[in-house]
Amino acid sequence: MSEPVTLRVLGTSVTLLESIRQRAEEELGIRLVYEIHNVQQAQRIAVMQPERYDLYDQWFHNVDFVWPAGAIQPIDIRRIALWDEINDLPKRGRLHTSDKLGAGSLPSERLFVQHDGKLGSQPTERISMLPLTHNADSFAYRPERLPDTLAATEESWSWLINEGWCGHIALQSDAAIGALDAALALQAAGLARFENLGNLRLDEIDQLADLLIKKQHHGHFAAFWSDDQEAGRLMLDPAVSIQSLWSPTLMQLHRAGIQYRLAVPKEGYRAWFGGLSLSRRAEGRVKDAAYAYLNWWLSGWPGAVMARQGFYISNPPRARDYLSAAEWDYWYDGKPAREELPGSDGLPLIDSGERREGGSYAQRMGHISVWNSVMDEHNYLVRRWNDFLRARKAA
Template sequence: MSQTLRVLGTSVTLLESIRQRAEAELGIRLQYQVHDTQTAQRIAVMHPERYDLYDQWFHNLDFVWPARAIQPIDTRRIALWDEINDLPKLGRLHPDDRLAHGSLPCDRLFVQPDGRLGSRPGTQISMLPLTHNADSFAYRPEHLPAALAGREESWSWLVDESWCGHIALQNDAAIGALDAALALQASGLARFDNLGNLRLEEIDQLANCLIDKQRHGHFAGFWSDDREASALMLGPRVHIQSLWSPTLMQLHRAGVKYRLAVPKEGYRAWFGGLSLSRCVQGPIKDAAYAYLNWWLAGWPGAVMARQGIYIANPLRTRDHLSRAEWDYWYDGRPATEQLPGSDGLPLIDPGEVREGGAYAQRMGHIGVWNAVMDEHNYLVRRWGDLLRTAR
């Protein structure tokens, strides 16, 4: 192996099975730098010399692109670029799907002639669109309060007093605050003009309401990665919390009875991919492009599917999934046989159905995308006030 490629990111996509397979097929050495979201983001912005590829989410581009930490990707060097679907390019899979609020991938995908990011197509992009999902929250059905039994699932449950003391949220302001804003608006406790871009007074309204609730112990915990989230849900205190798909797989494997909510207000969606460090050049850059192309070739997408995550060109992935796997993960049909997880071990039992339905149904029910707001710095300060109250 003549080249070493350093990939900075999180445990969501930097899996050991992916690394080993890529090394074997590409003939390069891969060094995965796995951190929590905020640490990875800080390194990406401040130390582009420490990594070659940044594996993160589109809303993080609002930090790394202005800092000139990454360089454009040339789509002419991406063999399967035309196979990537319309979700990251246009913001929706189908023309009749609603355009959700938040940091839409399409608004920061293409590099414009003036160097800014925008939606006007071109041959240079900021990030290669790859993994994505529609997230919500999970809860333990045996602890469902009687007052909520039979009701349509709603983000408002995260601030419902019936769950007081048994709720957990993600601790990143760009994600956790969105879940909280969805909850407060759904409950009628607050009203926001644009969920993905709160004004200063709306941020104060959000923070003050959450702090008031936390003063009587409303939230049992805040988590930074899927391991912490899993530990909270496996413990005795947390009965409901916002979750990412890898955590759901861990709970599934542990035999925990849970339900992933399909909120009537819509999912909070995210879109991830890979960006090139500004410091990458020469043979390492060639190796980086080989890795980018490899991610679209099908096999990595199948691994992601087995932990509930979609890929931007799903038809290539279909060739690497069994018929039963494709039917369950992408078509929303009942599992006809036992299905493996991303580690190859049994995960899904026959007869189980994925909550939310097929791929198109789930991605057509997005309420808001993960977002970096205009007043992000102020949001972080006020979100920090809440976290300090929770200690």
């Protein structure tokens, strides 16, 4: 009898959960190794060392790095049994034709491998990444610390640069994400106007960086975070009252008894779409195991686990089979929780009567301002973003 295949999955703690790994091993009969790093480290390994992983668990905007580098190979959708069940959001950029298309790196524009080897939205039988988890992100704040000047105003990205929060704001440190939050804030405040929020020109990047550095010279931002664990620690710190946030961090805040609100910005959410890409080095039995794992992710149980930490899956009806009616009503339909609901770790998370900010799945994913993006001038953005991260309060 041959040894079980070992499948190595590179990614972050956002979706590489131990409960997922154990269940997949049990059901697929493989040995599954999760290689967990922060966003930048995982991205660097994915691009430069495809021999170190078999699958890359990451976001669609990262495809803009790994595909041109030749680090990943196309996925054949003919080997994905439930491909037709995946909804229109990753395939066409929106759930409904009446929804506004967000700016930035739309999953649909980098999903299909075209006949010339480039990526595009024209459907083919090969894709760059299997679309799976996704969400609409914003920022969280401590309502008891809301400045009086904002008490009667509608939630807005501009709050991240409002002087009333000065010295108590945290941002995500990755330029492909944090810079978008900052750009949304500056534009919402009327301090800048960007022609294409998801793809800034050189002069717009300079404008963004210069305005942020000026803010930082009087200590406007308290901290920067690189993963959801670090984000949670910051939000528990009395020094931080408002910050951009990912959904898993909410579990930490719930469990710590912290009162917070996840904003529904009037300008719209910053959205992301994640999935799995196949390393160019995967072949033979490993490649077969990779396809089994890809199909398993669409089978329902993983999508239910993701729902319990606030994420959506690309074929929601399958996940519904593994969620209670109360869970589905809360996570997907935006209704008040009829009972106490568990988190992805199985422990109590949502109290009876709570309602998810932003409403239903269709409402939240139909209110997207921009997708996480890799801009044409990404390298320059990173340099200027690092100038900002290094800026210090003036003496």
